[in-house]
Amino acid sequence: MSAIPLSHVLILASILFTIGFAGVIVRKNTLFILMSLEVMLNAVGVAFIGAGSVWQQADGQVMFILVLTLAAAEVAVGLALLIQMQKRFKSLDIDLLSKLKG
Amino acid sequence: MFLSTTEITLALLPVYPLISFLLLISLGERLSWRAASIVSVGAMALSAISSFVVINQLSIVSPILTVYLWNWFELNLAGNASTQINISFYLDGLAAVMISVVTGVGLLIHVFAAAYMKSDENFTRFMAYMNLFIVAMLLLVLADNLVLLYLGWEGVGLCSFLLIGFWYKEKANVLAARKAFIMTRVGDTALAIGLFILFKELGQLNIHNLTETANTIWQVGDEAPYWIALLLLGGAVGKSAQLPLQTWLPDAMAGPTPVSALIHAATMVTAGVYLIARMHGVFLLAPEVMNYVAWLGAITLLLAGVAALAQNDIKRVLAYSTMSQIGYMMLSLGAGAFSAGVFHLMTHAFFKALLFLTAGSIILALHHQKNLFKMGGLLKRLPFETAMFTIGLLCLIALPGSSGFYSKEAIIAQLWSSNTAGPIFWYCAILGAFLTSVYSCRLFFLAFMGEKRFQDEPRSSSSKLLNTSLVALAVLSLAGGVFASTLEVALLDVFPRYHSSLLNEPQWLHSAAIATPFVGIIFSWFYFAKYRHSTSCDAEHSVFQDKPNSVVLFCRRGLGFDQLYDVLFIKPYCYVAKLNRNDIFDQLLMLCAWYVSICHDVFKCSQNGKLRWYAAAIGLAVVLLLLSMGLQHLSLEAS
Numbered sequence: 001m002s003a004i005p006l007s008h009v010l011i012l013a014s015i016l017f018t019i020g021f022a023g024v025i026v027r028k029n030t031l032f033i034l035m036s037l038e039v040m041l042n043a044v045g046v047a048f049i050g051a052g053s054v055w056q057q058a059d060g061q062v063m064f065i066l067v068l069t070l071a072a073a074e075v076a077v078g079l080a081l082l083i084q085m086q087k088r089f090k091s092l093d094i095d096l097l098s099k100l101k102g
Numbered sequence: 103m104f105l106s107t108t109e110i111t112l113a114l115l116p117v118y119p120l121i122s123f124l125l126l127i128s129l130g131e132r133l134s135w136r137a138a139s140i141v142s143v144g145a146m147a148l149s150a151i152s153s154f155v156v157i158n159q160l161s162i163v164s165p166i167l168t169v170y171l172w173n174w175f176e177l178n179l180a181g182n183a184s185t186q187i188n189i190s191f192y193l194d195g196l197a198a199v200m201i202s203v204v205t206g207v208g209l210l211i212h213v214f215a216a217a218y219m220k221s222d223e224n225f226t227r228f229m230a231y232m233n234l235f236i237v238a239m240l241l242l243v244l245a246d247n248l249v250l251l252y253l254g255w256e257g258v259g260l261c262s263f264l265l266i267g268f269w270y271k272e273k274a275n276v277l278a279a280r281k282a283f284i285m286t287r288v289g290d291t292a293l294a295i296g297l298f299i300l301f302k303e304l305g306q307l308n309i310h311n312l313t314e315t316a317n318t319i320w321q322v323g324d325e326a327p328y329w330i331a332l333l334l335l336g337g338a339v340g341k342s343a344q345l346p347l348q349t350w351l352p353d354a355m356a357g358p359t360p361v362s363a364l365i366h367a368a369t370m371v372t373a374g375v376y377l378i379a380r381m382h383g384v385f386l387l388a389p390e391v392m393n394y395v396a397w398l399g400a401i402t403l404l405l406a407g408v409a410a411l412a413q414n415d416i417k418r419v420l421a422y423s424t425m426s427q428i429g430y431m432m433l434s435l436g437a438g439a440f441s442a443g444v445f446h447l448m449t450h451a452f453f454k455a456l457l458f459l460t461a462g463s464i465i466l467a468l469h470h471q472k473n474l475f476k477m478g479g480l481l482k483r484l485p486f487e488t489a490m491f492t493i494g495l496l497c498l499i500a501l502p503g504s505s506g507f508y509s510k511e512a513i514i515a516q517l518w519s520s521n522t523a524g525p526i527f528w529y530c531a532i533l534g535a536f537l538t539s540v541y542s543c544r545l546f547f548l549a550f551m552g553e554k555r556f557q558d559e560p561r562s563s564s565s566k567l568l569n570t571s572l573v574a575l576a577v578l579s580l581a582g583g584v585f586a587s588t589l590e591v592a593l594l595d596v597f598p599r600y601h602s603s604l605l606n607e608p609q610w611l612h613s614a615a616i617a618t619p620f621v622g623i624i625f626s627w628f629y630f631a632k633y634r635h636s637t638s639c640d641a642e643h644s645v646f647q648d649k650p651n652s653v654v655l656f657c658r659r660g661l662g663f664d665q666l667y668d669v670l671f672i673k674p675y676c677y678v679a680k681l682n683r684n685d686i687f688d689q690l691l692m693l694c695a696w697y698v699s700i701c702h703d704v705f706k707c708s709q710n711g712k713l714r715w716y717a718a719a720i721g722l723a724v725v726l727l728l729l730s731m732g733l734q735h736l737s738l739e740a741s
Binding site for chain 1 (some may be wrong): 710718
């Protein structure tokens with residue numbers, strides 16, 4: 001099995017991360033923002049796995065499982081907030097949530 | 103340091119009214135009328151009794167009594183010389199006359215005021231201010247140095263302001279109070295500058311030492327005493343309502359009548375006279391200024407007499423008459439006849455307080471009617487008040503036998519042959535006496551004779567307090583002449599002996615002076631006959647309609663001085679104020695505030711509440727951070 005060089009993995013991870021970040025900034029719909037956040041988390045996951053396999057260490061996979069758990073918990077809270085938001089504002093536009101501005 | 107009983111009594115003189123003031127002002131409305139008047143009048147009574155005790159001691163033991171209480175502060179002059187400014191009192195013949203007037207007349211007016219202001223809702227505040235005024239006035243006359251005198255001087259000015267504006271809910275009263283305050287402030291500034299120069303030249307401010315030093319250092323006619331005396335005169339002119347600064351006094355009648363009697367007739371307005379008499383050492387070194395004093399007094403006395411002829415408000419007639427009588431005092435001081443001036447100050451305090459208080463009684467009886475043209479026929483309806491007022495007027499006209507006669511004749515007798523006055527001042531004084539008797543008669547005829555010109559029946563006051571104080575003042579006014587010899591003895595050591603020039607006095611001088619008031623009375627008896635007689639209704643209308651022609655109106659408004667000052671000072675000031683409406687200097691300071699507010703606006707933009715913007719900002723910051731770290735890394739590698 002030919003080893004994939006680390007730089008390829010990191011490039012993939014950073015492309016994924018940038019796409020996710022762009023999604024967070026550009027999308028107005030809160031659901032899509034949450035999904036973009038998932039993309040970003042997974043980009044980080046890819047980087048961990050790649051690094052773990054290059055150095056033959058289990059730490060990368062441990063970190064990925066941690067990130068996965070965190071993502072699940074975050075999505076649980078995020079979706080709950082999403083439902084509340086839909087109930088109150090009848091919309092998922094994130095810009096409506098700006099009452100705390102200065 | 104132990105003080106003798108007499109010294110303690112002297113030191114405690116201003117303390118009684120001060121305690122009363124503090125009590126009244128702190129307890130305020132919680133005190134009943136009875137309690138408040140017992141406290142304030144009782145304090146005045148204590149002061150009056152102890153001042154008479156002290157004065158009796160004075161004549162027996164020694165002519166001068168000083169009491170040192172404590173050191174106030176120390177003044178340094180250019181590092182080397184320094185002088186102690188003490189809180190200490192100095193009682194000589196002049197101060198004794200003043201404290202007896204202030205506490206004696208003050209006590210009677212307090213008694214009157216307690217009854218007069220009984221129904222006022224702010225009675226305690228009124229009595230508190232009156233007590234505070236007595237404290238300040240006693241400090242002023244007992245002060246042993248000029249700084250303490252200045253403290254009292256400003257204190258009486260403050261009380262005058264507070265009491266003119268006592269009924270502060272009416273705009274006219276507030277404006278009158280402000281006018282009095284600002285006008286006297288002009289004079290006070292001159293006085294303060296005079297004190298600074300005096301201290302710079304002599305290095306001390308103790309009145310007694312200062313007079314002695316001045317006599318050794320300066321010659322008669324030097325420049326320094328000339329300017330100092332001129333500046334002191336400025337202060338005296340402001341406080342005593344003399345010529346350039348006189349316009350505040352008639353407006354000050356907006357205050358309650360006991361205030362007019364106490365402050366604007368008997369005591370405070372004579373503070374200027376007291377100042378000149380007290381500083382006579384400096385004034386004698388500047389004969390030109392003595393001459394100015396005489397001129398100011400003479401002109402004021404004539405102008406105020408003319409203005410009094412045209413007034414229709416009973417209190418304003420008395421105000422102009424006060425101004426004119428103080429003109430007499432100034433004239434006498436200017437002529438070098440100090441003791442005559444101080445004597446007139448005392449008798450004037452008696453009879454003018456009586457006149458004002460009786461006028462207050464009449465105004466109260468007529469349901470707050472002050473207009474002379476709406477009075478008339480009071481002779482039969484208010485006999486007691488008429489008798490009291492007549493006694494006051496007799497003294498004012500200076501009919502032989504009354505107290506005013508002795509003091510005014512003493513002044514007039516010394517004018518002709520004085521070094522700093524002369525025959526022309528004698529003629530002014532005689533003309534003034536004539537005017538005095540004419541306006542007094544006009545007042546009497548309008549108010550007391552003829553038919554009544556008011557609807558509501560007058561209710562004569564039955565209050566014993568009111569009438570007792572009036573009777574006491576009337577007795578003092580009539581018998582004030584007996585103090586002449588006592589006063590002469592008391593003031594003998596204070597003032598230098600009077601030097602008359604060698605000018606011959608004509609034989610007819612004294613008889614002419616005595617005859618003048620009678621001439622005035624006879625003149626007005628015929629000239630104002632229309633006021634005395636009540637003819638048919640139609641004629642009455644024409645006489646008493648009070649439609650003044652332009653000349654009368656001009657005199658009634660105080661001979662145009664208000665308009666003159668309006669054009670000269672108030673209009674330009676308001677114009678400049680309007681030009682600088684936006685306040686350029688303020689704008690410079692406001693730049694700081696501007697800067698802060700611009701920063702605030704910028705940072706406010708960043709807080710727009712949009713989550714995506716925050717995320718973008720974080721992302722941008724991370725990118726920048728990474729870039730800078732990368733650049734650092736590169737530069738490290740390059741080196």
